[in-house]
Amino acid sequence: MRPPSRGDVPPSYDIMMRVYGDQVRKRHPDQVHRWPLLPGFDVRIGTHKGWNIHLFKHTGIKAVMNFAEIGELSDAVIGANTIDAASMEPIRKRLEAHFDLGPRDAVVFERNGGFTQHEIDYMLQKHEEAMGLGSVRIFLSHKGADKPLVRRFKETLSLLGFDPWIDEDAMPAGTNLERGLLKGFEDSCAVVFFITPRFVDENYLATEVDYARQQLRGKGEKRFRIITLLFDGADEKHVPQLLRSYVFNRSYDDLEALRHILKALPVELGPVHWKQP
Known part of the structure; x- marks a missing residue:
């Protein structure tokens, strides 16, 4: 050279x-x-x-x-x-x-x-x-009927320093849906699938599962995780076939579900600091 x-x-x-x-x-x-x-x-x-x-x-x-x-x-x-x-x-x-x-x-x-x-x-x-500045975005996959449930998790994860991704917040009007979804997954370190009895594939669920599997293959478990949580009486039959090879947890309340998310993420929470006056 x-x-x-x-x-x-x-x-x-x-x-x-x-x-x-x-x-x-x-x-x-x-x-x-x-x-x-x-x-x-x-x-x-x-x-x-x-x-x-x-x-x-x-x-x-x-x-x-x-x-x-x-x-x-x-x-x-x-x-x-x-x-x-x-x-x-x-x-x-x-x-x-x-x-x-x-x-x-x-x-x-x-x-x-x-x-x-x-x-x-x-x-x-x-x-x-x-540089120690890795993505802390978490993609929150859910059905529209479960939006109130998911918004509670978005607010709590935001308080903990994460950047939760929800479609209506992250994609302005006019955004190409598939392109917007793919960008959301590429920027995230994990996806959480909120499984309820209403979690059926009407439009883009299969696409989101495919994108999640693609990110896991490309990034590996050290940089991306697929997290599946069951709510409101959902059981294994409500879990999409493509997700059944991944571990899923039955969550009986929001606090238990939050613990599952934090333990499964590929990133750790940092030290606690006093708030600045």
Whole structure:
């Protein structure tokens, strides 16, 4: 590898890091100066059957950036024959281990020129976790008839420092429903399914279950959990078939249900502090 001048930096990296930096400044303006990759990075570029794979290594040295091409990566290194939506996250984890990349680094996939928003969102979430700022959003899945029940949990979880996601609050009028749901799941560290006898699939329940399973496969249990709670006389027959492979709890009151949620989450509550006057 050789240290290029700034003029040798491929334009696509400048564009990507500008977009990425704008998102970091919007969400964490006081952290930009020490954010992973933004102060400087090295990158190795590999390929696999039409994909470009960028292996970013945080250095914190902006004046000197090393770029190196490492050629076509074999199926053995990739761990799969092809890269697609289902295999991308397991491949990413495999490459992080193979190339000894840490929490402040990144593996980014690119095809047909340019970096997608999905890859920038992945970097942001990964680096938020590295900075101790991981998502504390919790997706609350429920039927409209159970809204009063779910709102009680939303209020309590908000007091505990979480950011509960409810469709009518999180999606302004005009939002594409499926796109809004997917974004809600991508931003969350868990989903809680509130199962009552009214929890039947009239419209988007199957979609929400699919999105939840997709997030669990991609993020793993350390970063995402599926939590299923039964209320108001609901039993196993009310649990959607796709959720029956996951542990579910019968909750006899709100307090017990809240305990189930807090114990199942992949994040921990922090220390208690005195309120500021």
